[in-house]
Structure formats: structure tokens, C-alpha cells
Amino acid sequence: MTTGPVVRIGSGEPFTATPAPRLTWKTLSRTENWLQARAEIELVTAEARVTASLDGDESVFVEWPFAPLRPRETVAVRVRVEGVDGSVSPWSEPAEVTAGFLESGEWRARFVGSGSDEPHLLRATFDVHGGVRRAFLYATAFGAYDVRLNGSAVDDAVLKPGWTSYQWRLLYDVNDVTAHLRQGTNTIGIELAGGWYTEDFGFRDAARRFYEGNPAAAAQLVIEYEDGTSTTVVTGEDWQWSPGPVVAASIYQGETYDARRSGDDWRPVVLVEVPDVRPEPRSGPPVRVIERREVAEVLTTPSGKTVLDFGQNLVGWVRLTVSGPRGHTVTLRHAEVLERGELGTRPLRNAAATDRYTLRGEGEETWEPRWTFHGFRYVEVENWPGELSPAAVSAAVVHTDMRRTGGFTTSHPLLQQFHDNVVWGMRGNFLSIPTDCPQRDERLGWTGDLQVFAPTASFLYDCDAFLRSWLEDVMLEQRAAKGVVPMTVPAVIPQVPGQLEPVAAWGDVITVVPTVLRERFGDHDAIATCFEAMAAWVDTVTDRTDGKLLWESGVQFGDWLDPDAPPDQPGQAKTDAGLVATAYFHRSADLTAQAARILGRDEDARRYGDLAARIAEEFRRTYVTPSGRMMSDAPTAYALAIVFGLVDGERKAAMGERLRHLVRAYGYHIATGFVGTPIICDALTATGHVDAASRLLLQTECPSWLYPVRMGATTIWERWDSMLEDGTINPGQMTSFNHYALGAVADWLHRCVAGLAPAEPGYRRIRVAPTLLDTLDDAFAWHDTPYGRASAGWCRSNDLVRFEIEVPPNTRACVRLPSGAEHEVGSGTHTWTESHPRPRRTRTGLGLDSDLATIVDDVEAYRAVLGAISSIDPGRAAAFRRSTRWTPGRRLRDPLSHTPLEIVEAIEKALAALPG
Structure with a gap:
């Protein structure tokens, strides 16, 4: 052991929202195979020093072993650990945390404002006499606010307190403002704007205010003096307001600021009527x-x-x-x-x-x-x-302000840019809530987008506290909707048809995200807190199916934004919407059963497990032929059945073959939407068709993941063709150039290509199983797990491939290399080298009678054909690319039957020129 542990409490912010914050620590050690045998946790308070002992290897989300914290109590926590080898670490540096919550009933501040929606200033004065030991400011608003004490900002957060379902839940911020106070008269000022509270939500002419009432702010300043006395300053009728330099402010429309306005026309405030909500402390970063x-x-x-x-x-x-x-x-x-x-x-x-x-x-x-x-x-x-x-x-x-925790690197420039785009897309859309887009008149918490992206998000950033906070709103909205999880949370567009109806893949966020948080962060409490909501969702869908087990009714988005859907009808996908819904019905029932087993709820585990099994059987009976062909013969249908565990054995293998056939038939272009895109490469990999997944991944023609990169994109687009090849914007009414959903395939890059995945919750055990892509020279992923930095990757040197992994202390890794060799290793850095020559293609006599599948599987031949057509008629080349189905048993000349002879001869010449 070279260095002691590092302690982290809660979300990493200096205040805790709970009297019993969970503890996580990472141990830094150069000792290979180091595992924790026990730990000592020391708590230092103003009155005492207390030590708790913990036997075993637990070091992530450890329950608070001390008396609950009191409001405004500041304590220091440090840890030292002992390894199974007998090594003992030094004590960690103390981690200081302050209880940022108020006593029940302690909130006394009134909500005040001007009584209008216009941005304005609020202020009051108060006196400070005597030595101040500490001072804490608690503040919030129905709207957006900022606070200054004696002219100085109390923190660097913006757009506080953020967006929640205001009718049920409002957050407050807490700051230690001791350094801002001075003896004598002090001034406290609040800037107040409408933020999300006064915004019009909805589409085009249907946009309407959702929240009623004017913006209002509330603040409570608690000053503790050195003599043991205290005073509290609260917003109330003695405050004043004034129009300030902000003339207008809107999330969607922008801000107008007139620096000539001094803001010195002070008038008595109005006590504003607001929802009957008791503010609660922020639990995640601002x-x-x-x-x-x-x-x-x-x-x-x-x-x-x-x-x-x-x-x-x-x-x-x-x-x-x-x-x-x-x-x-x-x-x-x-x-x-x-x-x-x-x-x-x-x-x-x-x-x-x-x-x-x-x-x-x-x-x-x-x-x-x-x-x-x-x-x-x-x-x-x-x-x-x-x-x-x-x-x-x-x-x-x-x-x-989330902590970056993961990354992916490769020498393939387009793929690297794609992954960079995924990161930027997450950054732009994780703003107070997980939004669908950050630019147009929407920016809503669409549940389906987050459902598919949650695994990727949880790898790239420490978003556990962020998503746990949002899930609180999901559950509140669901409760109000009698078990239905709305399509957006907060649910502010009730005028949209089906907004409060159950929608597959969107409502399933309540079962998927808690599962992901437990798997990726080791946050067992996520499923414990959300279990009743998970069960309520499955029960609601069960009721809507009337016991038939097939979910084929109601509003459905299906495989939203299938690239073959018309620009203004993005829900018209190739895959049957009922098949999609039923597959997700099974998945949520299965995840709920798993959660019940983990929580020791045996009766619930049996009930939902039996339901999942019956749904799967009905799914197979209705949608799958005995030979493994789907009734809805589209890539997303096969990917869902394979990845969601709806088939196995020979039928799964047959489905994999058919999926591979369809992917090739579409010319290795994307043929999936929101539902199929995140999982299609997983489905191909799981059934032995990595070559097809690789071609699909690195396709640069539209539609593909890399087409936007080729067009200069620096974020993930909402549509595969948000910008057309001629540089014009997609004619549809719904086009965004910053949507993260279609970037969810990055999770496959992390888990399968680089090969870094959790084998147990929170990466307590790590699964390393890299997948070689013949089209890549290298791939590497890193992730700061709750136990420390883990990494995995590989690099080619001629026919040799070097694999390298890093395993953090107090964990173990199960490694499976492409050769089939398996290893179980402990902490430290481990390397292996294997011989994996790239396959060498033999090409003989390609021409117009060559099989279409043979042509498309040969990248050079495919490009030669398209290049020959394009050199004479670019429009015909684009049409040929879109319309041709590259299936075995058909000759190249078949789709060229009405093609001018000049083009046919150019194709023959181009193919003949290819080297053998």
C-alpha cells in the first residue's frame, strides 16, 4: 500500500441533503490483487471523535454508521483500510461535509415578488452585531434566481434552483455565507426571472403556459453568533422590489438587457401565491x-x-x-x-x-x-x-456540473469524432434535467431519449445524483397520472395527444434507469426507492392489455425516427409498433422481477417473473415463426428479440442470421430508429456477426452514425439526415442538431469493442471481453468506477494484437480474450498478446453477373460500382444506393435493367480494373 483511501460523500458537493449520507471511498495502491478486509471510519464533530469498524470489502455507498447529522452541523470523515494481505493504509485526508437541510417546520420564508412575470430585483437590509460564528443562506424560487450579499454573488451556480415538477417538488440551495457578512448594516439582494416557471410549452400554435402564477423567490438566512445566539432573516412583506436592467427573459426566446436601467425604483413586494410545496434541499450538483x-x-x-x-x-x-x-x-x-x-x-x-x-x-x-x-x-x-x-x-x-468519469479513444478519426460528439451531446442536454434537445421550443425531459441513453451517460459522467433527482419527479408525475409514466418529465405538454397515456420505450424509463444506476454506480438504493413505481408501471401496462399480454393498443411511437419514415411522419417505422411495445412490456416485467429478487421481495419476484415468462411466450407465438423469422421482418424487431432475451438457442441463432442478412441488404446503412439503434450492434455481436456490426458502425453514407461526422457535425443529430447532402436542412418540422439518443451505441463501443463492462454492480467485478473489429487498428476505454480507474483496450501491430487492462484496488476482473483464453485477475495492470491476422479477401472475376451480396461485402467493389454511376449521373447513383437491396441470389445486373448503357459499361470497366 502506497497511498491511503480517498473518501467521497454524497454527490461531491460540500452540503449533504440527508442526515445520514452514504459513504464511498477509493483505495490507491500499487499492490497487485489488493482487496479490502476491513475499514475504520472516523467521524470528527465539534463535540467528539467517533470511530466505526466495518468488516469486509464494502466501500461503495456504505450506510452512515454514526448518529444522524443535525441541521448545519459540519463534520469531518476519514477512513483507513486493511487489506486481506495484512497491509494497513494511513488515514485518508478528512472529507468535510455540512448538513444542508432544515429541521422539519424550520422553513419560515415567504414567497415574494413584484406580482408580475417581468424580471425584477428584490432586496432587504439587516443588521449584524457581534462575532459571527457561521451563517447559512437557504434560497429558492418558483422561477430562476440569484442572490447577492453586500453586492457579491453567494455562489457560482446558474439558473437556480433548476427545473422540477413545481406543483409537487421545489429544491432549495444552501450556501455558507459567513465571509459575506460584515458588522452593521448588510444588504441582501435577489434577482428573479421566470425561467421554466413562466415558459410557454408545446408545439407551434399550441404552446401554452403550464404553471400558473407569477415568479416568486424565498430566502432564509440563519446567522449563528459566537455567543451561542442566532437570528434569522427571511423574505417577507418588509422586502422591496424594483425593475432591474433585465427587460425580458425567456428560456426559449432569449434575454433583453438594458444597462441604462439602474434598478433603484424600490416598491413594497407582493406576497405571491405559489403551489403548496415544502422546499427540499438539492441532492445533486447544480x-x-x-x-x-x-x-x-x-x-x-x-x-x-x-x-x-x-x-x-x-x-x-x-x-x-x-x-x-x-x-x-x-x-x-x-x-x-x-x-x-x-x-x-x-x-x-x-x-x-x-x-x-x-x-x-x-x-x-x-x-x-x-x-x-x-x-x-x-x-x-x-x-x-x-x-x-x-x-x-x-x-x-x-x-x-457532473464529474467526467469515462472516455473512449481510437486512431480512427471519424469514429473518434463521433464519440466526441456523443460527449458534447450529453453535456448540452444534461442541464438541470435530461432534455431531448437544447435549442428549439422544446428542451423537454423526454423519457424515451434518456431510457436508451442512460447506460452511455452513466459511463461518461457521474450522473447518479442527477438522475436520482430527476427520477423523483418521474415518480411524482407517474403517481399523478395513476401509474402512467408521462412521455416528458416534468409533464408540461398535456395538450399533446397521448402525453398521459402509457407509451412503450418512453414509460419504461422507470424500470430501466434505476436498474442502470444500480449496475453502473452500485446504487442499490435506486431500485429500492423506485421499486413501487417500477411495479406500478408494469401493472398499468398489464391492465391496458386486458390480460392478452400483447401490447398492441393505444398511442405508440414504435421505432421512432426510422430512416425510412417520411420527414413529417417519424413514427412510420418498418417495425410493427405492437411488437416494439410487447418487447418492452417483457423487459420491464423482467427488470421488475430482478429488482424484487435483489430486494428480497420473493412474492413480487415470482409474480413479475411469471408475467415476463408469459409475455415472452406470447411474443414468440405471435411474432416469431418456428424457423426464427419475425412477422415484422425489420432489423429492430430482431435486435429487440435477441437483446431482450425473448429467444434463445437455435431460434436466436437463426434470428442473428436473418438480422445479418437484413443489415447487408440495406447496404450496411442504418435501418433502425430510436429503439433499434442502441442495440443493433449488440444483437449482431451476440449472434456472431461482428463483421456486420463493424461495417455498420463505420459506414459514412447516409443514413449512418458517421454521415453527420462527414458533414461536419460536432454533436449527435436527431435525424440521420438532419442536414441533407446538399447542405440544406431536412424539410421536416422536427430537426435538431443536438440529440443524444442515436449516440447510445457508444455504450457498445465501451462494453464490447474496448471490452470494459461491469460484471457486478458498480464494477465490483469487471468483465473485460474486447471485440476486435477488422476495420480498426485500436480501441481503448477508461472509466472511473466507484473503486477507482479501470481501463481496457487493444492495439494492432501487424498480425499481433496487444491487450491491456487496468483493474482498480478492491475489485477483480474476468477477462476473455478473442482467442477464447480466459483469465481472472486482481488489481493492477495486465497485458496479453495474441496473433489475429486480418482476414485477406480473395476477389475473382467481378462483373454484372456477380451476386449483389458479394459486391456489397467487398468494400472496394461496392465503391467502384457507386463511383462509376456517380461519375456520369450523381442523382442516379444516390437513387441506386437508396433503392438497391443487396441480397444473395440476385445479380448486379438485375437492378440495372433500365440503366443507360453508358453507365453499365462504366460499371463493368470499374469492376474489371479492381486487383484480383
């Missing part, structure tokens, strides 16, 4: 400005407008430093893409995404909005006074 990016390029559009390119599609806002005459207004318009050289704003729909700043006219002025956010790469600047210097503008990257 939203912050995470980084700032410089302008990459200044562009002049064909119409003569000035546009700033930040080189990356991001979420946040811009900060500007400007000098000019008083009353001069600079306008900033945001968009993700350019179309024909101009700002591409059509996909924003009703969102103006426009900020305006009116100058005070007193020298250099620096400003950035704080009550809105935009999804953008490009900013059009209008009416800049004088010459615009790129250094005068920067972009703030804004999202929930």
Missing part, C-alpha cells in the same frame, strides 16, 4: 458555467451579415465586451448550423434564441445573459459598434 470557448472564425454571410463560428455546437450563451454610445443595442441570434451560408434558424421553430444588450455608454462594458440558454455553434451579431474583434466575444458552456 448548473454552472463549465468552460469558455473563444471564437474560431468570423464569417461574413452572402447577405453581408457577421456571424461568429465557435467551432463546436454547444449549449450556453455568449459573453461580450463592448464600447459604444449610450442606448446603442447589440443583437445576438443563435443557431446550430448554417444553411446556404446564412444562419439556419428554421429548426428553432417558435424559439427566437435572441439576446439583446443596450449599452450604458460608459466606457468598456462586459455582459452575458443569465436567465436563458441556447444551443448554438453560430452567433449572428447585429449592430456591433465599430469593428468587431473576435477577442471581444466568448461562449459559455453551461450544464449540470
Whole structure:
């Protein structure tokens, strides 16, 4: 043992929302195969020093072994561990944490405001006399707020307190503000805007306010003096309000700021009527400005407008430093893409995404909005006074402040950019809640998007506390909807048909996400807390099927955004919606049964296990032929059956063969939507068709994962063709250039290609099973597990492949190499080398009578055919690529029967020129 353990409490923030926070520690050691035998945990309070002993290897989410914390109590916790080898670590550095919650009934602050929806300022004065030992500020708002004490911000969080289902749940923030106070008179000020509370939600003309009432803020400042006395300052009728420099603020529309307005027209506040909700402490990290990016390029559009390119599609806002005459207004318009050289704003729909700043006219002025956010790469600047210097503008990257925990690297440049795009897509859409997109008039917590992306998210960032908080809202919304999990949480678009009806793959978020949090973070409490909601969802779907076990009724999205669906009918997928729904019905019943077994709920385990088995049997009876052919003969149908465990044995193998056939028939282009895309490579891998998965992964023609990369994307698109090959935006009314759902395949890159996966919850045991792709030279993944850094990867050198893994202390890894060799290893770094020559293709006499499957399986031959057509008629080449089904038993000349002779001869010549 070289270094002692590192202790982490709760979400990593300095305050805990619970009197008994769970403890996690990582042990740093160079000793191979190190395992913990016992641990000592020491608690230091103002009154005492207490030690608890723990036998065994538990070190993740360990239950608090001490008396519950009291409100505002600050304690220090440290740990030392003993290994099974007898080694003993030094004590860790103390981790300090403060109880950030209030006593029951202690909240006394009143909600105050101006009585209007306009942004405004609030303030009050109070006196401080005597030595202050500590002072804590608790604050919240129905809306968005910020607090200053004596002119200084109390923290660096933004858009507080974030978005929750306000009618049932409101969070408050707590800060230690001792250093902000001074003897004598002090001033506390609150800036208040509407945020999500006053936004119009819905689509186009149907957008409406959901939450009723004006924005209001509440704050409670508790001052503890050194003599043991205390005073409390609360918002109430003695406060004042004033219009401030923020003229207008909207999440969707943007912010208008007039620096000439001083905010000194003070009037008595109004006690605002708000939902009857007792605020609760924040349990996860807040939203912050995470980084700032410089302008990459200044562009002049064909119409003569000035546009700033930040080189990356991001979420946040811009900060500007400007000098000019008083009353001069600079306008900033945001968009993700350019179309024909101009700002591409059509996909924003009703969102103006426009900020305006009116100058005070007193020298250099620096400003950035704080009550809105935009999804953008490009900013059009209008009416800049004088010459615009790129250094005068920067972009703030804004999202929930989660700790980065995972990554993937490869020397394949397009695949690496794709994975980078996945990370940026998550960053932009994990802003207070997991949203579908960050730019248009939507930005909602669509449950289906998060359901498919949760495994990827849990690898890339420590999002356990973030998602646990959101799941609280999911359960509240579900309870209100009598067991139905809404399509969006918070559920603010009831006018949308089916919003409060059960929808497969969307409502299943309540069974999938708690399972993922236990699997990836070791958060056993996730399924314990959510179990009743998991069961309620399965029971609700059971009731809707009337005991038939097939879920073929009601509103369904099916395999949403199948690339063959028309632009304005994204639900018209190849896969039958009832098949999709029934597969998910089985999955949720099965996950609920598993959760029940883990929790020791034996009767529930039997009931839901039996239900899952009966659904699976009915699924096979209805949708699967005895030979393994699906009645809905589409890739997503086979992927669901394979990955969700609905078939096994010979039938599973037959389905794998058919899936491989379909993937090839579509020319190794994506043929799946939201439901099939995250799992199709898993299904191919599980049935022995890694070659097909590899071709699918690295396809660059549309539709494919790498087509957007080839088109310059820096985030994941909502549609496979959000931008068409001619550089114009998809004509559909629903197009976003920052959606993370179709990037969910990154989980397969982590688990299967690099080969790093949890074998037990929280990576207590690690499964390392790398999958070699003949089209890659290397692949490497790392993840900061609750036990420490784990990594796995491989690299080719001619015919030799070197495998390297890193296993953190207090864990073990089960390794299976591509040769079939198996190893079980403990902590440390381990390497192996195996011979895996790339397959060598033999090519003989390709021509018009060659089998279509033979042509498409030969990348050079396929490109030669398409290149020959394109050299004469690019439009015909694109049509040929889209319409041809590359199936065995058909000759190349068959789909060319009506093709001009000139093109046919060019194809023959191109194929003949290929080397043998």
C-alpha cells in the first residue's frame, strides 16, 4: 500500500441533503490483487471523535454508521483500510461535509415578488452585531434566481434552483455565507426571472403556459453568533422590489438587457401565491458555467451579415465586451448550423434564441445573459459598434456540473469524432434535467431519449445524483397520472395527444434507469426507492392489455425516427409498433422481477417473473415463426428479440442470421430508429456477426452514425439526415442538431469493442471481453468506477494484437480474450498478446453477373460500382444506393435493367480494373 483511501460523500458537493449520507471511498495502491478486509471510519464533530469498524470489502455507498447529522452541523470523515494481505493504509485526508437541510417546520420564508412575470430585483437590509460564528443562506424560487450579499454573488451556480415538477417538488440551495457578512448594516439582494416557471410549452400554435402564477423567490438566512445566539432573516412583506436592467427573459426566446436601467425604483413586494410545496434541499450538483470557448472564425454571410463560428455546437450563451454610445443595442441570434451560408434558424421553430444588450455608454462594458440558454455553434451579431474583434466575444458552456468519469479513444478519426460528439451531446442536454434537445421550443425531459441513453451517460459522467433527482419527479408525475409514466418529465405538454397515456420505450424509463444506476454506480438504493413505481408501471401496462399480454393498443411511437419514415411522419417505422411495445412490456416485467429478487421481495419476484415468462411466450407465438423469422421482418424487431432475451438457442441463432442478412441488404446503412439503434450492434455481436456490426458502425453514407461526422457535425443529430447532402436542412418540422439518443451505441463501443463492462454492480467485478473489429487498428476505454480507474483496450501491430487492462484496488476482473483464453485477475495492470491476422479477401472475376451480396461485402467493389454511376449521373447513383437491396441470389445486373448503357459499361470497366 502506497497511498491511503480517498473518501467521497454524497454527490461531491460540500452540503449533504440527508442526515445520514452514504459513504464511498477509493483505495490507491500499487499492490497487485489488493482487496479490502476491513475499514475504520472516523467521524470528527465539534463535540467528539467517533470511530466505526466495518468488516469486509464494502466501500461503495456504505450506510452512515454514526448518529444522524443535525441541521448545519459540519463534520469531518476519514477512513483507513486493511487489506486481506495484512497491509494497513494511513488515514485518508478528512472529507468535510455540512448538513444542508432544515429541521422539519424550520422553513419560515415567504414567497415574494413584484406580482408580475417581468424580471425584477428584490432586496432587504439587516443588521449584524457581534462575532459571527457561521451563517447559512437557504434560497429558492418558483422561477430562476440569484442572490447577492453586500453586492457579491453567494455562489457560482446558474439558473437556480433548476427545473422540477413545481406543483409537487421545489429544491432549495444552501450556501455558507459567513465571509459575506460584515458588522452593521448588510444588504441582501435577489434577482428573479421566470425561467421554466413562466415558459410557454408545446408545439407551434399550441404552446401554452403550464404553471400558473407569477415568479416568486424565498430566502432564509440563519446567522449563528459566537455567543451561542442566532437570528434569522427571511423574505417577507418588509422586502422591496424594483425593475432591474433585465427587460425580458425567456428560456426559449432569449434575454433583453438594458444597462441604462439602474434598478433603484424600490416598491413594497407582493406576497405571491405559489403551489403548496415544502422546499427540499438539492441532492445533486447544480448548473454552472463549465468552460469558455473563444471564437474560431468570423464569417461574413452572402447577405453581408457577421456571424461568429465557435467551432463546436454547444449549449450556453455568449459573453461580450463592448464600447459604444449610450442606448446603442447589440443583437445576438443563435443557431446550430448554417444553411446556404446564412444562419439556419428554421429548426428553432417558435424559439427566437435572441439576446439583446443596450449599452450604458460608459466606457468598456462586459455582459452575458443569465436567465436563458441556447444551443448554438453560430452567433449572428447585429449592430456591433465599430469593428468587431473576435477577442471581444466568448461562449459559455453551461450544464449540470457532473464529474467526467469515462472516455473512449481510437486512431480512427471519424469514429473518434463521433464519440466526441456523443460527449458534447450529453453535456448540452444534461442541464438541470435530461432534455431531448437544447435549442428549439422544446428542451423537454423526454423519457424515451434518456431510457436508451442512460447506460452511455452513466459511463461518461457521474450522473447518479442527477438522475436520482430527476427520477423523483418521474415518480411524482407517474403517481399523478395513476401509474402512467408521462412521455416528458416534468409533464408540461398535456395538450399533446397521448402525453398521459402509457407509451412503450418512453414509460419504461422507470424500470430501466434505476436498474442502470444500480449496475453502473452500485446504487442499490435506486431500485429500492423506485421499486413501487417500477411495479406500478408494469401493472398499468398489464391492465391496458386486458390480460392478452400483447401490447398492441393505444398511442405508440414504435421505432421512432426510422430512416425510412417520411420527414413529417417519424413514427412510420418498418417495425410493427405492437411488437416494439410487447418487447418492452417483457423487459420491464423482467427488470421488475430482478429488482424484487435483489430486494428480497420473493412474492413480487415470482409474480413479475411469471408475467415476463408469459409475455415472452406470447411474443414468440405471435411474432416469431418456428424457423426464427419475425412477422415484422425489420432489423429492430430482431435486435429487440435477441437483446431482450425473448429467444434463445437455435431460434436466436437463426434470428442473428436473418438480422445479418437484413443489415447487408440495406447496404450496411442504418435501418433502425430510436429503439433499434442502441442495440443493433449488440444483437449482431451476440449472434456472431461482428463483421456486420463493424461495417455498420463505420459506414459514412447516409443514413449512418458517421454521415453527420462527414458533414461536419460536432454533436449527435436527431435525424440521420438532419442536414441533407446538399447542405440544406431536412424539410421536416422536427430537426435538431443536438440529440443524444442515436449516440447510445457508444455504450457498445465501451462494453464490447474496448471490452470494459461491469460484471457486478458498480464494477465490483469487471468483465473485460474486447471485440476486435477488422476495420480498426485500436480501441481503448477508461472509466472511473466507484473503486477507482479501470481501463481496457487493444492495439494492432501487424498480425499481433496487444491487450491491456487496468483493474482498480478492491475489485477483480474476468477477462476473455478473442482467442477464447480466459483469465481472472486482481488489481493492477495486465497485458496479453495474441496473433489475429486480418482476414485477406480473395476477389475473382467481378462483373454484372456477380451476386449483389458479394459486391456489397467487398468494400472496394461496392465503391467502384457507386463511383462509376456517380461519375456520369450523381442523382442516379444516390437513387441506386437508396433503392438497391443487396441480397444473395440476385445479380448486379438485375437492378440495372433500365440503366443507360453508358453507365453499365462504366460499371463493368470499374469492376474489371479492381486487383484480383
